[in-house]
Amino acid sequence: MTEYRRDHTPGATWFFTLNLVDRSSDLLVEHIDPLRAAFRYAMGRHPWFIDAIVILPDHLHALCTLPANDVDYALRWRLIKTHFSRAIPRTEDISPSRARRGERGIWQRRYWEHRIRDENDFAQHADYIHNNPRKHGYVERVADWPWSSFHRYVRARLLPENWAGEQVFDVGLGERE
Template sequence: MARYLRPRVTGPQVFFTLALEQRGEDRLLRHIADLREAVRMTQNSRPFRIDAMVVLPDHLHAIWTLPPQDRDFSTRWASIKALFSMRQEAGAQRASHLKRREKAIWQRRFWEHHIRDAGDLAKHLHYCWGNPVKHGLVEKAVDWPFSSIHREIKLGKVDPSWSGIAPSGDYGE
């Protein structure tokens, strides 16, 4: 099995991408209330701040800041995935899913990137909020209802007319 070496930084700010096992399905949107409840329950038991989040039909992006002296985001994501999965019908299970008692809803791993500085944060915020535009789901980022961009607009931190396209035009990839 692969061994992942993660930075040993406590209280990190981290960008994540999580995807459903079956790309192309819309389970996350159809069951958005279940996902929100799983996140809420996990935040109550293991606090973290959501700096940004966008939920698309088959994947999500998030930027979190963990409390000082804490770097355990993996347990938090495991909790969210498990709590969400408990409320769902199983997906197309292979023998490996049955062996591990998995419902075949989420991909087993997730992608993370530790934010390095203010420029890196801005790049990942734009990527997160611009993702529905990139996937052709809406013309402007503000038009996507499942995004934390709305919170930032209310706080006056983001211009409501922002198109969702990063200044370089490449979504920061």
């Protein structure tokens, strides 16, 4: 098996992108309640703070901060992906290699992670997350996408409701367009 070099900074904040195998699917928003339950399940066992998140039909982006002495974000994503996969009907095509391993054909095996370096890096990634539904053409106004922490930011008065994200930079997130 390939060994990937991963940063293991305890208590760090990370940006993640997780994709479905079928990038034309709307599985994540179609099954939003089981996805939320999967997050609650994982966070109940291994807490972390979700600083920002957006759920799109075929992928999600999240900014998450681990507890001070913790480095195991992989465990959390494994729990979320597994719990979600077990909660939804088996309708996806499964490749022979996944079938041999007893895997579902829902999530891509790998995901993108980036350790946040400073406040500016955090702000750019949070803006990227909140603007993502508009970037993909799902909505014209960021506020119109229901599955985003943008609404929490508005309630906390961190962003105005009419925020449009024009200044969002492409931060090289490893996402296939």
